[in-house]
Amino acid sequence: MEKETAEILRKNHLSITDSRIKILELFKRKGNALAHADIEKQTHDLFDRVTIYRTLQTFAEKGIIHSIPTADNSVLYALCKDECSEGKHADNHVHFICDICETTYCLDHIMIPELQMPAGFKMKQAGLIVEGICKNCSAKK
Amino acid sequence: MEKETAEILRKNHLSITDSRIKILELFKRKGNALAHADIEKQTHDLFDRVTIYRTLQTFAEKGIIHSIPTADNSVLYALCKDECSEGKHADNHVHFICDICETTYCLDHIMIPELQMPAGFKMKQAGLIVEGICKNCSAKK
DNA sequence: AAATCTTTGCAACAAAGTTGCAAAATATAA
DNA sequence: TTATATTTTGCAACTTTGTTGCAAAGATTT
Numbered sequence: 144m145e146k147e148t149a150e151i152l153r154k155n156h157l158s159i160t161d162s163r164i165k166i167l168e169l170f171k172r173k174g175n176a177l178a179h180a181d182i183e184k185q186t187h188d189l190f191d192r193v194t195i196y197r198t199l200q201t202f203a204e205k206g207i208i209h210s211i212p213t214a215d216n217s218v219l220y221a222l223c224k225d226e227c228s229e230g231k232h233a234d235n236h237v238h239f240i241c242d243i244c245e246t247t248y249c250l251d252h253i254m255i256p257e258l259q260m261p262a263g264f265k266m267k268q269a270g271l272i273v274e275g276i277c278k279n280c281s282a283k284k
Numbered sequence: 285m286e287k288e289t290a291e292i293l294r295k296n297h298l299s300i301t302d303s304r305i306k307i308l309e310l311f312k313r314k315g316n317a318l319a320h321a322d323i324e325k326q327t328h329d330l331f332d333r334v335t336i337y338r339t340l341q342t343f344a345e346k347g348i349i350h351s352i353p354t355a356d357n358s359v360l361y362a363l364c365k366d367e368c369s370e371g372k373h374a375d376n377h378v379h380f381i382c383d384i385c386e387t388t389y390c391l392d393h394i395m396i397p398e399l400q401m402p403a404g405f406k407m408k409q410a411g412l413i414v415e416g417i418c419k420n421c422s423a424k425k
Numbered sequence: 426a427a428a429t430c431t432t433t434g435c436a437a438c439a440a441a442g443t444t445g446c447a448a449a450a451t452a453t454a455a
Numbered sequence: 456t457t458a459t460a461t462t463t464t465g466c467a468a469c470t471t472t473g474t475t476g477c478a479a480a481g482a483t484t485t
Contacts, residue, residue, distance in 0.1 A: 158431055158482050179472085191434045196473065198432095212353040212413075216442095217472095239405060250405075255412070256397045263419025264380060264391075270413045271396070272353075278404025299451055299462060320441085332465045337442065339463095357473095358441095 155205040162190045166198050167207070176211055176219035176238070176247035211238050211247060211272075221249040238270070241277035248277060296346040303331045307339050308348070317352055317360035317379070317388035352379050352388060352413075362390040379411070382418035389418060 148167050149159050157163060169185055170177065177185075182195055190198075199220055202208040211219040221238075237250040255269050289308050290300050298304065310326055311318065318326075323336050331339075340361055343349040352360040362379075378391040396410045 160432065160482070162433080192472090193435085193474080194433055210355065212355050212357060214351060214353050216351075216353065216357065216359045218357045237399070239401075239407075242408065248405075250402060252402070253399065256399070258378070258394065258397070258412075258414070260380075260414070260416075261391060261394070261419070263422055264389075264414075265417045265422055266380075266414050267383065267416040269415070271399075272411045272413070273399070273401070273405075273407050274410070275401075275408040276406045278402070281404055281406055301451070301463065303464080333441090334443080334466085335464055 151207065155207060157201065157205065162194050162198055163201075165189065166195065167202070170208065170220075170222045174248070176221040176249060178217055178219050180217075211249070213240070213247070214272075219247050221247070224251050236270075237273060239273045239275065239277065241280055242274060243276060243280040246277060246279075292348065296348060298342065298346065303335050303339055304342075306330065307336070308343070311349065311361075311363045315389070317362040317390060319358055319360050321358075352390070354381070354388070354413075360388050362388070365392050377411070378414055380414045380416065380418065382421055383415060384417060384421040387418060387420075 148164050148171070151167065152159050152163055165186060166182060169182060173185075179195060179199065182199075183192065186195075199208065203210055203220065206223055208220045209223050211221060213219055237253045237255065239248040239250050240246075241248075250273075255271050258266065258269070260266050289305050289312070292308065293300050293304055306327060307323060310323060314326075320336060320340065323340075324333065327336075340349065344351055344361065347364055349361045350364050352362060354360055378394045378396065380389045380391050381387075382389075391414075396412050399407065399410070401407050
């Protein structure tokens with residue numbers, strides 16, 4: 144388990160440190176997107192605020208995680224699938240935000256359909272944010 | 285011109301004040317989405333920072349404007365079409381961000397196509413963020 | 426195991442957003 | 456129109472979020 148995680152870091156030419164291992168495993172354990180604040184809480188102030196910021200930044204640069212902008216002006220991060228790598232980042236997928244539990248999921252398997260743009264507008268990338276009720280919350284009813 | 289703007293405020297049961305008129309007209313004049321900072325600059329510090337925050341908040345609550353989350357963690361605001369009203373807000377439209385001039389447009393006329401959700405996920409609303417080159421910038425080449 | 430390079434934590438700072446409150450502006454009533 | 460009630464504004468203080476420089480600690484390389 145820790146070995147696997149370390150392997151990801153090695154592949155991306157990053158030193159293997161405590162904070163990187165712990166934060167990366169947190170992402171793996173939870174399946175959903177995490178905010179900076181979530182990580183701070185979940186790691187019980189084991190690491191400095193600044194370290195978490197820098198770790199997230201590094202991960203995002205390497206394409207290990209990607210950021211998801213949200214309506215309330217906070218950034219979430221989620222693990223990327225294998226396609227994402229440094230430089231070219233595949234953001235063409237769907238994010239789902241649950242109205243009830245507010246969890247954000249990264250729905251990797253759904254692709255964004257083709258779209259007709261107005262004259263003069265050239266589309267390069269697209270990100271879709273869906274709001275609704277997630278599988279956990281609809282099961283609870 | 286000012287009359288029309290005042291009418292919008294009246295319809296929404298808001299007192300007619302200088303800041304509200306000026307900020308609302310700014311949105312009308314520019315066609316695109318604006319950040320808090322843009323408004324501060326464009327009104328030449330005529331109003332306090334706090335007033336602008338509160339005005340935007342009020343407008344958003346009344347459905348006069350809507351907020352657009354962006355990748356760099358700043359919130360933009362844009363005028364709503366008539367369908368938007370307090371409570372139920374139609375966010376089912378497309379936002380276009382230009383790679384070159386960084387302007388954000390609200391493409392009201394394009395609808396988001398139907399989408400197959402994974403089992404258990406119920407979709408209520410969707411917002412699509414498209415990135416590319418806008419008509420101004422592709423014309424300049 | 427020593428030397429080199431990278432990462433971390435601290436402190437200080439900067440930017441963004443919020444809250445309480447008195448003064449000013451707007452709306453309502455007479 | 457004027458007086459009264461209500462709402463909004465601006466200020467100050469504060470909180471929250473994110474950034475930067477730098478010395479110490481940790482990881483990597485030889």
